[in-house]
Amino acid sequence: MHNEWALTYETYLYGLLLFQEKDFDNSKKKIEKALSYFRKAGSRWGTEGALIGYGNLLIAMKDFKGAKDCLQEAHAIAIYLNDKFGIVTILESFAYLANESGNEFDARKLLVTANKIREELQTPIRPVDKKMFGESFGELINADEESLSVEEAMKLGMGIKVGV
């Protein structure tokens, strides 16, 4: 394991932890640092992951436009890598964005679609990700909702109105 890459990965993980502790400013610094390194090193997988984490942080900080830009870039990388897990986490982040910007209907559609792909991949949503949605998670995921195709869901996510 290359030390610089490993240290960046560890810095990124620590940034995510600070996000959970609601230390947004320090979390932002660490995730930005990691993102910058992953880009410089040409690691698409690392960049994609860091963009999703950064997008989630920006949603929590109410920078919806910035978050949407990150998720769109992450989506392009996920398509390039054919990373199905990346697609799932991007859909969940779009659901988080929809929920935080007051659109529970779209959030439910996105989350149900992401959950369907998770079942195919046999990778359940993590306790820490459920926490991102707060108490509304159970209500959003248990709804009697039909899932969309990945393309429809991604179009829905990309189309979320976030204002200027």
Added chain:
Amino acid sequence: MGFDSFGALNKGKHLCEEALIINKKNDDKRSTAVVYNNMAWSCIMKGNFIMAKDYYLKSYDIRVLLEEKRGIGFMLANLGWVDIFLGNYLESEKNFKDSLDIIMKLSDNQLTSWTLSNYGLLKYTVCNFDESKKIYKEAISMERMCIMSGL
């Protein structure tokens, strides 16, 4: 980390499959174990954790056969990591602990740091943030020491 860096994901997979055939012909078990590890990584990048686990187990079995302690510790850490994504948290915990038991005796700070950070990820995943923070700090400090000493 090379597969995605150079945009050669599919080419990489194809080369791994070719390498497996050659290694088997030459009965080169050590190289076969390395190839299985790389194939697991390629699966992870596509979100196929089930297949990744299968490749890691194949690599682990070979390393056990060869009695390669570092390799066994490394594979246990990889299995612990992939189990996080499969939601097997208890199995993940056991794999990380077993891995650390082996690795720490080898005084391999780089691998210990890597394993610790992923063990911290497990704690983060299950929302044990205090424990996760403690482990991350230890991993980062160890990684910095490795960089400073030029390891």
